[in-house]
Amino acid sequence: MADIKILISGASVAGPALAFWLARYGFQVTVVERAPSLRPGGQAVDLRGTAKEVARRMGLDERIRAACTDTKGETLVDRKNRTKATIRADDFDGDGVVAEIEILRGDLTEVLYEATKETTEYVFGDRITALDERADGVDVTFAVGARRTYDLVIGADGLHSGVRALAFGEESRFVRHLGSYLAFFTVPNRLGLRNWAVGYDDVGRSAGIRAVRDGDEAMAYFGFASEKIDYDYRDVEAQKALVRELGAGMEWEAPWLLDRMDEASDFYFDSCAQVIMESWSRGRVGLLGDAAFCPSPLSGQGTSLAFVGAYVLAGELAAGLDTGLKRYEAVMREFVEKTQEMGRENAESIFAKSRTALRMRYVMMRVMRLKPFAALASRKMRDVVNGIDLPDYPGV
Numbered sequence: 500m501a502d503i504k505i506l507i508s509g510a511s512v513a514g515p516a517l518a519f520w521l522a523r524y525g526f527q528v529t530v531v532e533r534a535p536s537l538r539p540g541g542q543a544v545d546l547r548g549t550a551k552e553v554a555r556r557m558g559l560d561e562r563i564r565a566a567c568t569d570t571k572g573e574t575l576v577d578r579k580n581r582t583k584a585t586i587r588a589d590d591f592d593g594d595g596v597v598a599e600i601e602i603l604r605g606d607l608t609e610v611l612y613e614a615t616k617e618t619t620e621y622v623f624g625d626r627i628t629a630l631d632e633r634a635d636g637v638d639v640t641f642a643v644g645a646r647r648t649y650d651l652v653i654g655a656d657g658l659h660s661g662v663r664a665l666a667f668g669e670e671s672r673f674v675r676h677l678g679s680y681l682a683f684f685t686v687p688n689r690l691g692l693r694n695w696a697v698g699y700d701d702v703g704r705s706a707g708i709r710a711v712r713d714g715d716e717a718m719a720y721f722g723f724a725s726e727k728i729d730y731d732y733r734d735v736e737a738q739k740a741l742v743r744e745l746g747a748g749m750e751w752e753a754p755w756l757l758d759r760m761d762e763a764s765d766f767y768f769d770s771c772a773q774v775i776m777e778s779w780s781r782g783r784v785g786l787l788g789d790a791a792f793c794p795s796p797l798s799g800q801g802t803s804l805a806f807v808g809a810y811v812l813a814g815e816l817a818a819g820l821d822t823g824l825k826r827y828e829a830v831m832r833e834f835v836e837k838t839q840e841m842g843r844e845n846a847e848s849i850f851a852k853s854r855t856a857l858r859m860r861y862v863m864m865r866v867m868r869l870k871p872f873a874a875l876a877s878r879k880m881r882d883v884v885n886g887i888d889l890p891d892y893p894g895v
């Protein structure tokens with residue numbers, strides 16, 4: 500494999516996870532990332548079910564667990580900070596709403612980068628601007644670097660994938676808005692939180708806060724039900740203005756959190772959307788992670804799908820370069836579709852539509868923790884997060 504060159508676009512989760520496995524099989528791997536360095540920030544992401552087994556096979560299980568947020572659960576409060584319901588991380592075998600393996604996205608990227616930096620060429624501050632496929636390779640033009648030829652190009656560059664736009668067509672053909680937006684940013688830990696997150700629901704919107712970095716700081720989030728809004732996803736100031744507008748009039752700690760937004764060193768805002776594609780590859784160009792099959796943050800499974808997808812894609816490419824992309828899709832498709840279905844179901848119920856619905860939700864949450872209901876919900880969750888028989892690849 501040493502003479503086979505593979506270019507990956509995107510150095511968040513899917514890209515470095517794929518680089519890990521490809522390098523293990525002996526491919527020559529380059530990762531190009533648009534940001535000038537590894538991107539910090541992002542709220543906690545989770546590994547559930549089969550993705551935990553992939554982390555174990557990578558030998559990174561311990562390092563990932565050591566970098567986890569150690570959140571024990573979440574308390575849902577009303578505007579006066581009175582507890583209305585609780586969710587525990589050990590509910591649903593550790594694969595529930597608050598997962599046992601919960602890690603800040605930037606910290607997970609760091610673990611993956613450290614595990615791959617010796618075997619992978621990383622190019623920061625650049626991006627692909629043109630792909631010219633020939634019979635024996637793909638000629639790649641970069642915004643900054645010199646033109647180079649690769650045997651394969653994989654887009655692991657997220658919901659707004661540049662590779663997808665170049666090889667498959669414009670974003671609007673594949674990205675389906677699910678009716679809500681999320682924002683995350685770091686704030687001082689003013690509530691003195693330790694291992695419990697706090698969430699506050701309003702009609703059609705929510706906010707929350709959890710301690711990170713041993714309680715030195717906290718991570719705030721806002722969620723809003725909203726029709727599709729036209730905004731420039733690279734214009735951070737415009738996005739902050741939008742969050743202020745959508746969060747106006749919220750109670751609890753929300754006004755204070757909104758006032759801290761400008762001081763935050765990181766800020767992430769995006770629509771809750773899914774990527775639905777008939778095929779994840781075309782010729783020598785393939786897609787992985789959110790670029791191919793984003794299930795939306797509402798599924799809680801974006802990072803897990805990226806992890807499992809990276810394992811399968813690399814294993815199938817090692818088994819046969821010509822058939823690898825199609826085999827990867829055949830192995831992953833059902834798992835992805837089940838997960839996306841759960842993401843759409845969650846999108847229907849994530850925000851309360853009235854005060855009465857909000858009160859009912861708290862009652863339901865308490866009922867769901869009772870034995871027969873908990874067992875039912877747990878089975879459903881288990882089916883989705885373990886919804887793939889992980890193939891064994893030689894040498895793993």
Ligand SMILES: Cc1cc2nc3c(=O)[nH]c(=O)nc-3n(C[C@H](O)[C@H](O)[C@H](O)COP(=O)(O)OP(=O)(O)OC[C@H]3O[C@@H](n4cnc5c(N)ncnc54)[C@H](O)[C@@H]3O)c2cc1C
Nearest residue numbers: 509511512513533541542626656657661788789796801802
């Ligand atoms: C800064 C950030 C914060 C996030 N925060 C959260 C969160 O709080 N909660 C949550 O559920 N999900 C979050 N996500 C999404 C989450 O990481 C993914 O759903 C999941 O982990 C799958 O990851 P991915 O690697 O497929 O895509 P992503 O994590 O979206 O990564 C895509 C990577 O590609 C890079 N990129 C984009 N365009 C190009 C281009 N043209 N050329 C080269 N590189 C490019 C991006 O800078 C990024 O590093 C965040 C993503 C990012 C980038």
